[in-house]
Amino acid sequence: MNTFGRNFRCTTFGESHGLAVGAVVDGCPPNVPLAEADIQPYLDRRRPGKSPLASGRQEADRVEILSGIFEGKTTGAPIALLVRNRDVRSEDYDALRDVFRPGHADYTWQAKYGLRDHRGGGRSSGRETLARVAAGAVAIRCLEPSGITVRGRVVEVHAATDPETMEAEIRAARDAGDSVGGIVEVTASGCPAGLGDPVFGKLDAAIAGAMMGIGAVKGVELGEGFGAARFFGSEMNDPITAEGFSSNHAGGVLGGISTGQDIVVRLAVKPTPSIRKAQRTVDIAGKEREITVEGRHDPCIAPRVVPVAECMLAMVILDAMLEQGKYRGFGAMG
């Protein structure tokens, strides 16, 4: 299932070391001004190779809009977004052809499909998120006239919470041939109350599904999240005043529907599974092997999860607005 969303539908395709990755966005409202320049900055943020701490893969990742735009505006027709792959060093992966990397999808995809494209993780590569980001950038553009913005950041790395210590943790892990996990927080501001569709289309359920579907994410929480388990009801409930809610422990969702406050989501990101440290595994014949994963890998994937989480959240919100008929759009269009 490579399609996400019910009204704003994003279908992604492409493998890490294939010809291209891309997305088709269907259900985009008409009359939205859109050009490659609206999408490219989000791809650039997601791109590896931007800091000495990140993976060294150097790709331009230039997006091309193939359809759905006429005279600078969306028409309601599907928008095909294409990014050709470059700088593909498949030979790096030859050693991994018949071996299952621990912590990766290698073993499970083999179990499911009976065969797999092992080069760079193939379809299960983090590179697939590039297509989500391209589609999400379209959603973010659509949300502009509604005054809705989405912002994410890394709030924790290996228990550290201030930027300097976080960076030190990443550096230490890299130097040890290891990796570390972290926590990402994403906030959507400006959402109207009333988004989400009970009982099985709740906004928080849609967000949880979207976020847990990002590779390396092992947990999702809204508002107080797991902390709520330690609250009294009298602490957790957000009082309502004539000016609105006076706190936001709920994280912007009650009964599965948006309250109009900030929607606050946190994601637990596991350590990058690709590490140079030796690990025990088996090959496709079941024979035990020791593996050290070479190649270019981020020692902490949390920073690169940020734009992906933002884009997924934007798509969920736009989808809900379209579902509820709350999308108003640009200018005169109905």
Add this chain to the structure above:
Amino acid sequence: MNTFGRNFRCTTFGESHGLAVGAVVDGCPPNVPLAEADIQPYLDRRRPGKSPLASGRQEADRVEILSGIFEGKTTGAPIALLVRNRDVRSEDYDALRDVFRPGHADYTWQAKYGLRDHRGGGRSSGRETLARVAAGAVAIRCLEPSGITVRGRVVEVHAATDPETMEAEIRAARDAGDSVGGIVEVTASGCPAGLGDPVFGKLDAAIAGAMMGIGAVKGVELGEGFGAARFFGSEMNDPITAEGFSSNHAGGVLGGISTGQDIVVRLAVKPTPSIRKAQRTVDIAGKEREITVEGRHDPCIAPRVVPVAECMLAMVILDAMLEQGKYRGFGAMG
């Protein structure tokens, strides 16, 4: 959206103080032996009024199978499950007609629909989960010949983790006119490897969406979950040996696909929002009010979330098995 699932589809209906609640299960495999007696025990477990600590509502909650069974077996036709409501004291709720209870769906449903059935929460009541449990019991029955079982339990209440202290915490909250949160853990055993459908139909994403869609749940995690943010990659990755994985930090899912190990999920359950303690809120006209929620309410909802979470997990797993063509079923049928 009151339908859950893609292949095993459960549609629920009914309000807390209406005539009935129920579910229609569509996509159930044929040839599964099924009777009311297979479903009733799950409803009984979910039922309130079973301990001095729980809500006092006394309902028989007898399920009736209206369709889809012929000579004691499912036929592949939709299975309608009906539970008539009794012991409905709507007058308890008259005072709440025009007031938004903090922490409840009252405010957001009014924002979405412009009107609402205020009696006992109407459609947003926890009573709706009765229908999910009935449908989930069918899924659990279907999973039997595959050797798959699902078991949940409360693992934490207000930071307490041993049963006696948990019970004391609940009692203390009740006596204070307050409520407390907790954590529920659900484990599915016996699942084959290969369940789940990348990129947007991942098993863990489906689980997260299903769990976050249960009322009062504010967080979901698999395996190490948020703890993974504090791990090194060399700690988090589960080594693979000739005998299989030698640990299960992943919680049974890698790359969105089941590994064949136990699937371990934890849910953060917020404190019951209905409390006797006075709270600030507004009425439908925006006028500030003080509210004390009377009526019969559990001071900790976590124990009653357990069977709901089990049933949702069973439905997700059966759905994935049907998607992958991995369901084998009872006896001679294909």
Add this chain to the structure above:
Amino acid sequence: MNTFGRNFRCTTFGESHGLAVGAVVDGCPPNVPLAEADIQPYLDRRRPGKSPLASGRQEADRVEILSGIFEGKTTGAPIALLVRNRDVRSEDYDALRDVFRPGHADYTWQAKYGLRDHRGGGRSSGRETLARVAAGAVAIRCLEPSGITVRGRVVEVHAATDPETMEAEIRAARDAGDSVGGIVEVTASGCPAGLGDPVFGKLDAAIAGAMMGIGAVKGVELGEGFGAARFFGSEMNDPITAEGFSSNHAGGVLGGISTGQDIVVRLAVKPTPSIRKAQRTVDIAGKEREITVEGRHDPCIAPRVVPVAECMLAMVILDAMLEQGKYRGFGAMG
């Protein structure tokens, strides 16, 4: 798949000789005045036993609304509609237990499911359409404030086109222990232009799928339909004037989207397959048998297809209006 529709979703359940048939309507807009009395007349029109020419089954078919209504109005919650079965004479069907009736679903359902409820056709019985009609009556009610009406009629029976000859054809077939086919025309008036969703959600495609899914329907056409194959383009194209289209050869749909003119659909209805005349068939073991189908059957099913086709068309149109955000509804609600 027992659910129809994307936005206004109707899930039906129940067998001919089971306890009940019914439907759950999900996605109904809130604030629509609705009671049993709005639905019952449609069930009465569909009901057999109303003329000496029709099947003799005498059923009250009283509908009960179990949920989704509060103080006389829809709330946006699912509407469960239940009709208990009565007057069930299952023993009539004992002789058919192991025999496949020609022209019926008996053979194909056995092939698909490996077992079946043979009593009166079980789930494949025409009685299932009762549930569609109940749900469609809700759609018709929803369409009222938009000024959209749907009307059907039998326009041909066994090549006869005037009412008296049509009735004579039916009578003759009945007396011969045989049955005859016919053509039904359904027209929706008052639809706005702009309904339908290219490329794979076209309005005419949705209508065709809905109509062909009615039992006994073997063909569907819009506007000139098969007659268009004998037209010149200069005859077929509807000229557009300042007052609008000056003809309606298209039947109200161009490029898959409504033009604002009447939507005109015709259905080919095959002769009722249940006939008293002897027919050749086989039993479940493959042994050849001669069969004469006793019991109460309409010699021409076209008249009873009329309300079903009206209701399906109403559901398709309401669904499209909700999809396009063109539904305005009753009174002040958004």
Add this chain to the structure above:
Amino acid sequence: MNTFGRNFRCTTFGESHGLAVGAVVDGCPPNVPLAEADIQPYLDRRRPGKSPLASGRQEADRVEILSGIFEGKTTGAPIALLVRNRDVRSEDYDALRDVFRPGHADYTWQAKYGLRDHRGGGRSSGRETLARVAAGAVAIRCLEPSGITVRGRVVEVHAATDPETMEAEIRAARDAGDSVGGIVEVTASGCPAGLGDPVFGKLDAAIAGAMMGIGAVKGVELGEGFGAARFFGSEMNDPITAEGFSSNHAGGVLGGISTGQDIVVRLAVKPTPSIRKAQRTVDIAGKEREITVEGRHDPCIAPRVVPVAECMLAMVILDAMLEQGKYRGFGAMG
């Protein structure tokens, strides 16, 4: 809605005079040998400019597979198919910018979207079917090991039924600056019994929806189709013998499920709406205009509908096989 199918899902994109048209196929089984050479012949058959009677647009229409293939076989990942547009003479269409062509989607798309890409019909162009054909060719390839084949042909043009007269009719229409309609018949052979999913997922309903969704199609029938309206039941019912059905009036589907016989579908194709003859219409401001449509257009579109109808039918059948778990595939793979 630009996605077709539930299990084998085809999403198309692209406009007549944009950069490219294409499709993303999701849900394709793994382990299917596939290359551009398997798809290209179907595009060549669909291509215009192959006879003196057809539209003169000369395009290579070379398909490129961008993803989903590894070492010559499908992997289960989405298959992106791209055809770059060439030979685009947009200026031909400048005169049509603000005018609605009768019989086209111009008026209705403007009503729906408020703006449109007028160049060559934009997204509503017949060129979009190129993407369906590319995706359908993949489905046809997947069906090979099951022995299922799909074949279509023109069986009638403007009432003529022999090839020579049909060609004469087309030639005469062209010379008169006019166009003519026709009837296409498509037959699928080798389908197993048991395909299709009652009540709302019937095989014939899916076929009808798929076929009516092809531009210019105004009617769809199975087996005897509209002719069945003139049959007695004793003529229409296909007798069943120990060797199987002894006739196929049903056209291969009973009760919405395949019988195992040939599935026979006929489509009514209206005359090409683009004609040189003068027609009355209005412009976007509502002012009356006379229009003569220049450019390259087929005087009869039926021949070019043939490969499109074949491909849609193949997709419906493969989808149903995947739904029922009846797809067996190539070689050792499950």
